[in-house]
Amino acid sequence: MNEIIGYSFIVIGMLFDIFGCLGLLRLPDVYNRLQATTKCVTLGTCGILFGTLVIKGFSGTGIKAILCILFLILTSPVAAHALSRGAHISGVKLWDKSVCDKYEQDRSVHSS
Amino acid sequence: MMKMLSKYKYLRWFLGLLVITSALVFITAFGFSSLLEWQSPFLSRCFFVLMICFSLCLFRIMRGPTPADRAVAVDTLGILIVGFCAILSIPTGRDWYLDIAIAWALQSFIGALALAKYLEGRGFDE
Numbered sequence: 734m735n736e737i738i739g740y741s742f743i744v745i746g747m748l749f750d751i752f753g754c755l756g757l758l759r760l761p762d763v764y765n766r767l768q769a770t771t772k773c774v775t776l777g778t779c780g781i782l783f784g785t786l787v788i789k790g791f792s793g794t795g796i797k798a799i800l801c802i803l804f805l806i807l808t809s810p811v812a813a814h815a816l817s818r819g820a821h822i823s824g825v826k827l828w829d830k831s832v833c834d835k836y837e838q839d840r841s842v843h844s845s
Numbered sequence: 846m847m848k849m850l851s852k853y854k855y856l857r858w859f860l861g862l863l864v865i866t867s868a869l870v871f872i873t874a875f876g877f878s879s880l881l882e883w884q885s886p887f888l889s890r891c892f893f894v895l896m897i898c899f900s901l902c903l904f905r906i907m908r909g910p911t912p913a914d915r916a917v918a919v920d921t922l923g924i925l926i927v928g929f930c931a932i933l934s935i936p937t938g939r940d941w942y943l944d945i946a947i948a949w950a951l952q953s954f955i956g957a958l959a960l961a962k963y964l965e966g967r968g969f970d971e
Contacts, residue, residue: 777924
């Protein structure tokens with residue numbers, strides 16, 4: 734029973750990984766690609782790690798999986814925000830069908 | 846030319862979806878699982894599904910128009926390798942694969958922050 738639940742979590746994580754990488758390939762802009770690939774972290778890799786935890790139980794492997802989940806959830810949004818901020822400052826243009834750019838307005842207000 | 850192509854937009858979407866799903870079904874059904882002498886054939890097929898994700902990320906690293914694309918793809922590749930180590934730890938039953946996963950997540954985080962700092966300091970307009 735544990736193995737069935739864990740394998741279903743692993744399959745869900747695998748599907749989210751595939752969709753995140755398809756978004757990385759197909760979407761038109763850096764920011765859209767970043768928005769697709771952060772889904773690949775929280776539900777993809779953390780789903781796989783949670784499946785490992787369910788299969789192995791609270792042994793040494795399970796405790797390490799919990800540690801890895803906590804570390805990923807704490808650090809990956811920080812990395813994504815830093816990457817998008819660096820991309821915006823380095824001058825990457827938005828897609829021409831994008832609607833609004835709040836960060837650019839904010840920077841122009843503070844600089845003037 | 847572009848008008849003629851945009852006429853068959855939905856046909857092209859459908860053909861691309863068909864090709865991608867058929868490739869996925871082919872690899873997951875008739876994977877090269879005899880190459881890996883594992884106990885569970887399901888996990889060895891998960892291995893090949895993750896290989897497809899690696900190849901998509903490597904394609905984006907090769908053909909990114911801007912450096913920011915390449916930084917995003919490198920970050921995603923590190924995250925995928927963490928999941929790959931977690932899958933490797935199930936059939937082999939060795940828990941030091943999770944140690945590799947934690948160390949790789951730490952290294953990927955620090956690498957992403959360094960890449961973001963590099964992109965910020967570059968400054969095309971100032």
